[in-house]
Amino acid sequence: MTQEKEDKRLDLQAAYSVRTPAENEALYAAWAKTYDESFAAASDYIFPQQVARVFHEQGGHGPVLDAGAGTGLVAEAIAARKTCLMDAFDISEPMLSIAKAKGVYRRLVQGDLTQKLPFDDGSYASVVSAGTFTHGHVGPEAMDELLRVSASGALLVLTIKAELYEARGFAATFSDLGMQIYDFQLQEVPIYGAGAQSSDTLDAGLIACFRKT
Incomplete structure (x- = not known):
């Protein structure tokens, strides 16, 4: 398969269609080399910049865990x-x-966000x-582990596909977290952003921003 044909097969719909960690891993293994150009740049994908904006507005600081880091767009x-x-x-x-x-990380760790994370309790300030919290990827079940590895007072800034907030149980999970x-x-x-062309790029996103008690 030529690179051009491969890039056409690796798109937003392919990402939304994955259902298991194995499918997720296979998709992004194939997409990694061209992801920044064929998706992020071509779609004017600004979710990472939105996260960075909120992180800085809320006084976020390190050490930071980039959960579902991909090619490092948020860290950049x-x-x-x-x-x-x-x-x-x-x-x-x-x-x-x-x-x-890209040289923006202290360390890089491969693993599954739906499983126990290989980090100590309270390791991260942010x-x-x-x-990551979108169709076919990770659901609200990851919140417990993200909170476990967060220090008291830690800032969490997470994007969620808007149409999944109620349907996948994110709203209920945040409510249940209570105190x-x-x-x-x-x-x-x-x-x-304004350069987006696909009809999917009209979709709305949510940023959940909160702190751990």
Whole structure:
């Protein structure tokens, strides 16, 4: 298969169609080398910049866990504004290899966000994530582990596909967390910028921003 045909097969609909960690890993292994150009740049994908904006507005600082880091787009956006220690965690080793070359992370760890994370309790002062809580990827079941590895007072800035917020149980999960979190804010933001062309790029996104008690 030529690279051009491969790039056409690797798109937003392919990402939304994955259903298992294995399918997720396979998709991003194939997409890693061209992801930044064929998707992020071509779709004017601004979710990472939205996360970085909120992170800085809320006084976020390191060490930071980038959960579902992919090729490091969120960390690049954060680093453009402020220098802080950041670690990448992602299911795709090839995506992490691309991220590593950008020089924005202290360390990079491969793993599954739906499983127990290989980090000690309270390891991080901030947790960020863009594009991970969406169709076919990670659901609200990951919140317990993200909170476990967050220090008391840690800032969490996470994007969620708007249409999944109620349907996949994110709203109920945040409600159930109760006194475990505080300063909860939910913002609706564009996922894509003015250069977006696909009909999917009209979709709305949410940023959940809160702190761990």
